[in-house]
Amino acid sequence: MELEVRHLRALCAIADAGSLHKAARQLGVSQPSLTTQLRRIERALDGELFLRERTGCRPTPFGRTILGRARPLLAEMAALVAEARALSQGPRLRIGSTASRALPGWLRRLHRRLPDTETDLMVDVSANALLRMTASGRLDVAFVHEVEGSPLRVPAGLELRVLVEREPQFVSMSRDHPAAARAVVELRDLAADRWTVDPSVDGEWDGLRRVLAGAGLDPPLLHADYHTAASLIASGEAVAPCQPTSGLREDMAIRPLSGDPLAVRLLLATRPGVHAQVFDGVYEDLRAAYREAALETPPYRAWLRRNASPLLAA
Structure with missing residues (x-):
């Protein structure tokens, strides 16, 4: 062999x-x-x-x-392939991202800013994998989430820019869950629930476990991908942490947690060789798209107002 x-x-x-x-x-x-x-x-x-x-x-x-x-x-091979594609295909921006509702608005703005540039998008649950791909030249930029308390393994040479220093993670539950009647949920309101997480999302399992343990809770955890988790939540079988920009559904409720114990940092990374002016524009478009997604989500918009977030004045 x-x-x-x-x-x-x-x-x-x-x-x-x-x-x-x-x-x-x-x-x-x-x-x-x-x-x-x-x-x-x-x-x-x-x-x-x-x-x-x-x-x-x-x-x-x-x-x-x-x-x-x-x-x-592998890094040399990836760089060789990337350079060959760039030479043969003309201007191209290769974007990686963890899941985010800001993506459609981001791409729309990039197409306006760079009308002659082909845009590729790769979505992956692993922020560390996206950062490695950026460092090896397979991606130009990567928008990633870093779970609080679980630092990402950032390869040497990448430039990082913070989009949101601390984004609170909300909780999703079935529409008829007793806690869904509250505007803000206490962790103790969910003491009898099972939680579901995707173990392939870097840091999510460890971050949730630390927060629950800190609150004196030790609930059973269900490991499932996002699609399976949504069914479990809607049927009342589990609750789960979720992004505050998550889209609203008739069969689910999304609520902030009291004290915001769960949080992530949102980062945009780029590899050496990406022109600074291009990176600046990509970042500004992402910032505008994220703000748009945040203000379109009523629970998050209310949270931003309660906390006098700078996003409201951006």
């Missing part, structure tokens, strides 16, 4: 994710398929690359050596 770029990419994904399950989701393959591929790679290299533990995978000393050689190769 000869090693290919996809094999190196798989090894790096496992190391970065810390588990075969998370790496498989990021790569878009099944976990059994990735496990089989890893075994073949280890046989080809005649050595164990990862220690399989109850909590996940971590590289062996031999694995760290291989990863140290693989990462520069």
Whole structure:
């Protein structure tokens, strides 16, 4: 078996994710398929690359050596592909983002600002993955969320600009949940509920667990992707943290938490080589789009007024 770029990419994904399950989701393959591929790679290299533990995978000393050689190769290959595409396709802006309702307005503004530039968009649940792609040249900019208390692993060389220093995370629940009748919800109002989180969202599980533990709560946690979580919430099976800009639904209620214990920092990152003037324009368009999305959401608009947010005067 000869090693290919996809094999190196798989090894790096496992190391970065810390588990075969998370790496498989990021790569878009099944976990059994990735496990089989890893075994073949280890046989080809005649050595164990990862220690399989109850909590996940971590590289062996031999694995760290291989990863140290693989990462520069992948970065060079990504940069080569990016440069080739740029030369053949003309002006192109490659954007990465975690989920956000600001995206449509952001793209609309960018198309007006840069009418001759082709815009690509990649949405990923992993902020760390988007930052790595930006550092390697596969993306030009990335709009990401950093969960409070769980710092992102920012590759060297990236320029970061803060969009919102502390965005409160609200809670979503079924429309007939008793707490839905309140304008602001206390964590103790949700003491009897199960919470659902997507474990592939960097920092979300740890951040929620810390806040609940700090409030003396230890509820059962359900791990589910966003689409499954929405069904669980609407049916009353669980509650979940959510972005304050989340769209309203007839079968769900979105409410702020008293004291805003859950929060994220919103960041825009760019790689070296992106012209400063272009980055400035991209940032200003994102800021305007985020403000638009924030003011269109009644619960968040009310929160902004109560807290005299600068967004109201922007």
